[in-house]
Amino acid sequence: MTLLLAQISDLHLDGSERATRRAERVMNHLRALPRRPDAVLVTGDIADHGEEAEYEAAARLLKAPFPVYLCPGNHDERSAYRTVLLSEPAGDGPVNRAHHVPGAVILMCDSTVPGRDEGRLAPETLDWIDATLSGLAEGTPALLAFHHPPVTVHHPLPDTWPLQEPGDLAALLDAHPRVVALLTGHAHTAAASAFAGRPVIVSPAVTWTLRLPWEGDEPADRDRPPGLAYHVLDDDHRLTTHFRVVL
Numbered sequence: 464m465t466l467l468l469a470q471i472s473d474l475h476l477d478g479s480e481r482a483t484r485r486a487e488r489v490m491n492h493l494r495a496l497p498r499r500p501d502a503v504l505v506t507g508d509i510a511d512h513g514e515e516a517e518y519e520a521a522a523r524l525l526k527a528p529f530p531v532y533l534c535p536g537n538h539d540e541r542s543a544y545r546t547v548l549l550s551e552p553a554g555d556g557p558v559n560r561a562h563h564v565p566g567a568v569i570l571m572c573d574s575t576v577p578g579r580d581e582g583r584l585a586p587e588t589l590d591w592i593d594a595t596l597s598g599l600a601e602g603t604p605a606l607l608a609f610h611h612p613p614v615t616v617h618h619p620l621p622d623t624w625p626l627q628e629p630g631d632l633a634a635l636l637d638a639h640p641r642v643v644a645l646l647t648g649h650a651h652t653a654a655a656s657a658f659a660g661r662p663v664i665v666s667p668a669v670t671w672t673l674r675l676p677w678e679g680d681e682p683a684d685r686d687r688p689p690g691l692a693y694h695v696l697d698d699d700h701r702l703t704t705h706f707r708v709v710l
Contacts, residue, residue, distance in 0.1 A: 465565065465566050465696060465697055465698050466501055466565055466566055466694075466695065466696040467500045467501050467694075467695055468500055468501060468502055468503070468504060468564075468569075468606075468693070468694040468695075468696070469500040469502075469503045469504070469691055469693055469694075470503070470504045470505075470506060470608075470646055470664075470666045470691060470692040470693075470694060471489055471503065471504075471505055471506075471666060471669055471691045471692075472505065472506040472507060472508065472536075472610075472647075472648030472649070472666035472668055472669070473506075473507065473508040473536065473648050473649070473651055473666075473668035473669060473670055474486050474505070474508065474509050474521065474524075474669045474670060475508055475511040475538060475668075476509060476510055476511060476517045476520050476521050476524070477510075477511035477512060477517060478516065478517065478520065482511070483520065483524070485669050485670060486521075486524045486525075486689075487524060488689060488709050489669055489689050489691055489709050490524055490525065490527060492691075492709045493527065493529075493691075494528065499528065499529045500529055500693075501529070501530070501564050502529060502531070502532055502562065502564050502569065503527065503529060503530070503531045503532070504532050504533075504569065504571070504608050504646060505531060505532070505533045505534070506534055506536070506608050506609065506610055506646060506647055506648035506649075506666055507534055507535055507536025507537070507538075507539060507574075507575075507609070507610030507648050507649065508536030508537065508539065508610065508648065508649070508670075509521050509533065509535070509536070509538075509539055509544070509548075510538060510539055510543075510544075511538055512538070513538060513539050513540025513543055513544070514540075514543060515543045515546065515547050518543055518544060518546075518547035518548050519547055521547075521548065522547060522548060530562070530564075532560065532562050532569060532608075533548060533560075534558065534559075534560075534571040534572060534573060534574075534608055534609055534610060535558055535573055535575050535610065536575065536648060536649060537575050537579070537582065537610065537624065537649070539575065540577075541554065541555055541556070541557075541558055541573075541575070541577065542554060544558060545558060555577065556587070557572075557573035557575075557585050557587060557588045557591075558573045559571065559572050559573050559588055559592075561595050566696070567603065567604045567605065567606065567643075567696055568595075568599055568603055568604075568605045568606075569605070569606045569608060570592060570595060570596075570605060570606070570607050570608065571608050571609070572588055572592060572607055572608065572609040573585075573588055573609070574588075574609040574610045574611045574626060575610065576627075579624075580623075580624035581611070581623075581624040581625060582609075582610060582611025582624070582625065582627065582649070583627040584626070584628075584631065584632055589631055589632070589635055592607065592635060593635055593638070593639070596639045596642070599641065602641075603641060604641055604642075604643045604696065605639070605642050605643065606642070606643055606644055606646060606694075606696070606702075607642055607645050607646070608645075608646040608647070609626075609646075610647060610649050611624070611625060611626040611647060611649050612625070612647040612649060612656070612663055612665050613625075613626045613629040613632055613633075613658045613659075613663065614629075614657075614658050614663050616650045616652065616654055616656075616665065617675070617676075618650070618652070618673055618675055618676060618682070619676075620673065620682050621649055621650040621651070621673070624649075629658070632658075632659070633658070633659040636658075636659040637659065642661060643661070643662075643696065643700050643701075643702050644661055644662040644663070644664060644694075644702045645658060645661055645662070645663045645664070646664050646666065646692075646694070647663065647664070647665050648665065648666045650665050650673060651667070651668035651670070651671060651672055651673040651683075652667060652668075652672060652673040652675070653665065653667040653690055653692065653706040655704065662702060662704075664692060664694070664702075664704050666690075666691070666692045667689070667690025667691065667692065667706060667708075668689070668690065669689040669690070669691075670689070671683045671684060671685045671687070672684045672687040672690065687708070688709055688710050689708065689709050690706060690707065690708045690709070691707055691709065692704050692705070692706050692707075693706075
């Protein structure tokens with residue numbers, strides 16, 4: 464293995480014992496692994512209401528002996544996120560960060576639209592992705608991580624608030640073959656699809672699991688344990704993903 468990543472998503476920390484306990488279970492599981500991941504990716508909806516106290520709890524819960532990289536989701540609030548999690552001045556612009564890991568680069572991208580549940584990669588975010596990818600050394604693979612999947616997941620709840628204008632992303636990917644895969648959250652279900660010739664991996668949620676239409680009418684399965692994804696990027700730049708639940 465050249466690169467081992469773990470991905471979690473949709474913690475929806477709200478100050479409740481339930482949300483806190485589920486996040487603790489997942490992070491304790493990751494900390495106890497015989498081989499530590501090279502990084503843990505958290506793909507949005509870290510807080511449930513975007514309040515500073517929720518991000519303060521997240522900072523405590525996500526502290527780990529390995530890098531933890533974040534991007535916001537539609538429940539997050541950019542100013543509080545920046546102030547607490549990044550120790551930066553408050554600001555309303557997209558929160559985009561690039562992280563170098565062994566043999567690759569991970570772009571944690573902001574697909575949120577303030578005040579709305581659907582997603583969009585804003586023009587400044589697309590420009591940032593383009594400039595960042597263009598500046599990488601030849602042969603360096605990249606992963607894009609953001610909250611909203613650019614594909615339908617075949618459930619009316621997440622599909623009501625998708626990534627808008629996915630064609631802009633498709634055009635960008637056509638110009639950058641170094642992008643290996645897209646890693647997302649939002650849907651609260653482990654899923655795999657494809658977009659613009661790339662794998663799309665949707666992380667399971669920490670807070671609750673989406674019950675699909677053929678599984679029942681109530682969408683939120685709160686009894687199912689929290690889930691996570693492991694991604695292995697090999698020397699051939701092939702991404703393999705394994706899903707796990709944390710009992």
